[in-house]
Amino acid sequence: MPLTSIITVNYNQPAVTIDFLKSVKRFTNSDEVEVILVDNAPVENRMTDFAAAYPGLIYIHSSKNLGYAGGNNLGIKNAKGYYLLLLNNDTEITAGFLEALVKEMEQNPSIGLLSPLIKFYENKQLIQYAGFTAMNYITARNGAIGDKETDTGQYSNDSRETGFCHGAAVMCRRTDLDQAGMMDERYFLYYEELDWCEKFKKIGKKIWFTGKAVIYHKESISVGKASPIKAFFMTRNRMLYIRKNTNLTNTALFSAYYIFIATPKQLLIHLRNGRTDLAAQTFKGIWWNLTHSANSSSLGYFIP
DSSP states (O other): OOOEEEEEEESSOHHHHHHHHHHHHHHSOTTTEEEEEEEESOSSOOHHHHHHHSTTOEEEEESSOOHHHHHHHHHHHTOOOSEEEEEOTTEEEOTTHHHHHHHHHHHOTTEEEEEEEEEESSSTTBEEESOBOOOBTTTTBOOBTTTTOBOSSTTTTOEEEOSOOBTTEEEEEHHHHHHHOOOOTTSOSSSHHHHHHHHHHHTTOEEEEEEEEEEEEOTTTTTOSSOHHHHHHHHHHHHHHHHHHSOHHHHHHHHHHIIIIIHHHHHHHHHHTTOHHHHHHHHHHHHHHHHSOTTOOOOOSOOO
16 A cells, blocks of 8 residues: 555543554554654653554654644654544554555545544444534534444445544545645644635545544543633634635624524533633633634634
């Protein structure tokens, strides 16, 4: 197979990352891959442990936390592969995973970004992702196909165009990336893969799903399932995504819906649950968009 660069980003989760590296070592051929680990602002240097889990690892230390987008971009800049495969460090791959992805890309040159079937690590029969529906750009809402379904093999031979890829596992060609461009690092965390999909669509490439490759995901390990950083970036980036990728009329309609309907509802839920910290970060996410251009170089208020 052509060389594939597997890129992952660690943010102070050494045990999770070591498990990830062991799964890559178990299920890939070292002659066909290079594995690049970007270590975002580590509190302790665990390079030796990482290298023990995957001999030949390309280790990149970043003194700053670059986020998901920035960390992956740094890895991409150091990658030599024809195919680039971005994998969350809180995933574990399965037998035949890489071969199935490469075969799908080889058979269909129109694919720009490709994501596999993603199942929950804690319950390996439960599906998290089998594609996404199209986006409603007025509400910035879409749906995850297969979410919480029990896997009975219903997607095992399913390969098709889909609305968006999944940031936990996504493959592209270097040649297409050179045309579409890197991830927008302003997102830092969340929505960057949706924005990246828009870039590939603009160069005429398709966003694709295949159920022929499977990966397990330990979701929300990095920031928690309900955390201030997640509340801020989910709010800020949802608005930024629409402002950047739609016209002025659509942006105005979305902003009215989001500021006067969706956000007050979310704030009430946070306050009812006693989560004033989440309410404060939701408000700050809105405020960032009201005070920054969609082309602002500022990353945001809350950078850990």
